[in-house]
Amino acid sequence: MICIVYTMGKVGSTAISRAIKAAGLRCYDIHTMKDAALAGREPLPWHEEVSKARQAATSGDGLVITVARDPVARNLSGFFENLALYAPEGLSKPHHAIDVFLEKYSHQIPTNWFQREMLGELGVDLFSQPFDHKTRLQVHEGSPRVVAFRDDTADDVKSLTLSHEFGKTITIGRERTSAEKPYGELYRLTVESAWAFLPASYLDEMYDNDYVRHFWTPAEIAALRSKWSAA
Template identity: 30%
Template sequence: MQALDRVIRDAYPQTRYIPEHLIAGEFLRPRVPRGPRPCKWPVITLVRDPIARNVSSFFQDLTTRHTHLDYAALLAEDDVEGNARRLIDTFLIRHDHQRPLKWFDMELKRVFDIDIFAEPFDKEKGFTIYGNDRCRVLLIKLEALDRCAAPAFQQFLNTNAFKLPNENVSAQKDYGRLYDAVRKSIHFPDDFIDRMYTSRLVQHLYTDDEIAGFRRRWRLPV
């Protein structure tokens, strides 16, 4: 959170933009109790194929973490394939590819003392609920969200009235064409793919078949 805060502050003179989730985080930070009798917080979080997550995150961060790029020009130019190649080069060199692999230790464990790796995750069901005296955590695999959201929220919130809205869709944003072009043309060498998919995060949360599918999706064409 502190690292993100620095990035947003550094970029603000140029972007004049503060993400809503950062504002919410700053509001909640002093309210997360650390005393001997804390409130039990409900926390809902997702996990996603880390490479797919990084590509999506890269586009969301274009105006804050990659201010050296002329974002308006990228959107205005008709050379979608050329701009996609420029973005791929920037992504490969500048993006923090390890961030999703460390997130649960850096954020969830540090703040709430919940270690998702200390307990089994139901890979087939697609979600698991964790808890201690400080919080309850619902962890859902994004890839399984459509089929498991209803039972997950019924169990976590004890409600049958849950409906899953379709929000924050990258293809529908102003960079949708560029995002689609990058997703279709970006691939990675085997050693990079091995590092991502032999990670503790992926091995703990995904089935062998799911991991094999991720590998096929991102492997360099033969």
């Protein structure tokens, strides 16, 4: 069986794909199958990987694995990963980082990803079947078969689930986090103080949508919002 790790960026997909490859299985790790994302660009090796991944997924020969993450946390991580793009002059203070983040980042990436990619490209409506909030796991029956985790799903649950799916031992390990990267200190300070700078309207946008309501319970959503809120 071929594995397709098909996720938005900054959700921990690398740890999953590396563990699967370490078990000797073929695995594609991609963030988009949209033709528009590839159109007009010089062909690159990952373009071919996207084509092969799409073929495996649509032919029924592949298992698709995807991951959801708190949209605010994911967006902050994505912003800092591409900090040179959004702030080429550099940043030194958390409140300045939040100002640039709110002004320049594409905040709808996580909230729209499953509709745009999973449904739009593979015809899979994950939201039509329930997510198990206790195990933080969903197995979508159909073609292709899809296993969905949250980024905070326990590593042993991810490992056991994928070991069962592939019939081989899969051990999910830890990857380097944003806090451990060169921008880590400013990232850490910004995350710790973001509650003081993120407006309520932004939190409304991030947490009042089908994506969040599918993967998190009302109580969990309230806790996430509280984490980022001064109220």
